[in-house]
Amino acid sequence: MHELPQNLANGLFLGAMYGLIAVGYTMVYGIIQLINFAHGEIFMTGAFGALAVYSKLGANVSIWLALPLMIVGGVATATLVAVLAERFAYRPLRNAPRLAPLITAIGLSIFLQQLVWGFPGNKSARVFPQLPGGPFHLGSVVFQSADIFVVVAAVLSTLFLAYFVRSTRTGRAMQATAQDPDTAKLMGIDTDKVIVIAFAIGAVFAAIAGISSGLRYGQIEYNMGFLNGLFAFTAAVLGGIGNIYGAMLGGLVLGLAQTLSAAYIQYIPGMSQFGSQDWSGVWAFVILILVLMFRPQGLLGERVADRA
């Protein structure tokens, strides 16, 4: 058990990344009850957008100068894709039965993956630039510059989102739309605009997560959004879908569950078969099922009886 601090830290870094992606699922679901399965691909396009900016800058630009520009590029790409997706894939189906936009989301996900795959050089993984510095030691815990980046980004983003939703006019309009879109519209709220903003905020968070992923693992790939998107969606459900703090909490719980199960399940007598990294996804879903059995609304979700 002496590796516990390191495993906790690993889980925290992974969880922060899941949380950032999960915010996008939860915001869109909270407002229009759509599970945006293309959100994993928004995450991926964010990473590729950042890489495109970096390639344009050339290798001799300092990474500290390049990083802010990469963030801007990644965020702009992901937001553009998300807003276009909302406008052309989801809005025409706003009043269609709920399964229709869901299938559209899956189709969009495939489309975006193949679109990125089709670019020259994207057939196999691309190298992502690295942050210099590190590894840092804190007691027995070793971590990298990119790990600090993801934690700081997650904290700042959550604080910003909390302020935005609670204290700005648009944020309050968003809350109103989530509670009752029809009444909100009657009160003069431009619900279409609110929905676009929800997609855009989700995309900003996903792009930051995508850049974190690139910085941490040093490579990005056209299909990187699939597994990460699925786990982030799980995190959103775990935390209570529709609740932005729940998404962050769910991400952290999921990240910790995966890392700790990979590290320790194998030491439980008779369970050595079910440990190691390849089973961590299974344990993540076991936790999801357990939580949903006892708290069907998720960890921080509110019981919403009025939604079908």
Next chain:
Amino acid sequence: MRNRSLLMLTAIAAAGTLTLSACGSRAASGASGSSSASSATTVTIGVDAPLTGPLSALGLGIRNSVDLAIKTANKTNEVPGITFKIEATDDKASPQQGQQNATTLVADSNVVGVVGPLNSGVAVSMQKIFDEANLVEVSPANTNPSLTQGPSWGTGTKVRQFKSYFRTATTDAIQGPFAAQFVYTTLAKKKVFLVDNKLTYGVGLVATFKDEFTKLGGTVAGQDHVTSGASDYSSTVTAIKASGADVVYFGGEYPDGAPLAKQLKAAGYNGPVVGGDGMKDDTFIKLAGTASEGDYATSVGAPVESLDSAKTYIANYKAGGYTDPYAAYGGYSYDSAWSIIEAVKAVAAANNGKLPANPRQAIETAMAQVSFSGVTGQVSFDQYGDATNKQLTVYGVKSGQWATIKTGTFSG
């Protein structure tokens, strides 16, 4: 609650659909080949390889080398009274196309033997067709052991699959043991941590490595399995560091190997990562960056540049004016074609200098006795149809490039 179950259902459905979509498609078109013109003294050697698409560099090297072997045999009048010609078919690395090509080659009664294919997966679809026609097939590149020794080769039950299938390529079955000897003896590392990516190739490598390594006296400090494509290996890295292993053996391909190597070095681990030919790719170095420095990978075969026996071949290939390089399998392709020529020669010699009306059966029998000094060394086949000359090479990452560390033959 209706909502919740819909949520779960769609999650499952979406997961399934997206998994399907995760496989890229491969587009390729065009075919090459020449039609046959029959003559009493001209026989055809077929070639099946991917001549278009992403693997065409390897496939064209195979075709050109067979072409060179045939031209050489015709020039030196290797088999008196018999002229050879080539018929090259493009399998586009697709098992379906390979099977169609096999049928076409079998139907042409002038074809006395076929060199190819490149991919083990394509070979599976062709073997039976050739076997039924007793048409000899010699692959310069297939490394999957089960093609010759059957699916249970790992547990020691070796059964020859098809009597018409031969190969000059060395199989994966000895990559693991060869790596184990290299790690234990040359690197002098005695404590290994094993990691595989749960795919057939990687699991096989790790199992054979483990057997040989423990037999030599090494200890296994731990073992882990990673999910291919999962990119976060932090728990594996932590386990490796805690285990005190001084070397990591990775069974898998470079897309998983590179992040593992990178994350290991980033976490402060100093031992080398050793892998198989799936890791020996320039992309591995590109992705892992400086973290790949000092890592090793084994690969079957030997680079022909390092062999004395290949000097004439390389000179002739250059003189031949081929626009594409001979690539990784050129030397083995030349030897594959030459083994067919040798078998034809033996059959003709036993039949008063002429080939019988249908020589395929006789050539198949003659293959077992073929033995000559080829480009890659002495060429002959064992009772399974595998090359007896089992060459392997260890490569290491030095200043950002794969450098040849050691070439050797494996026996055992």
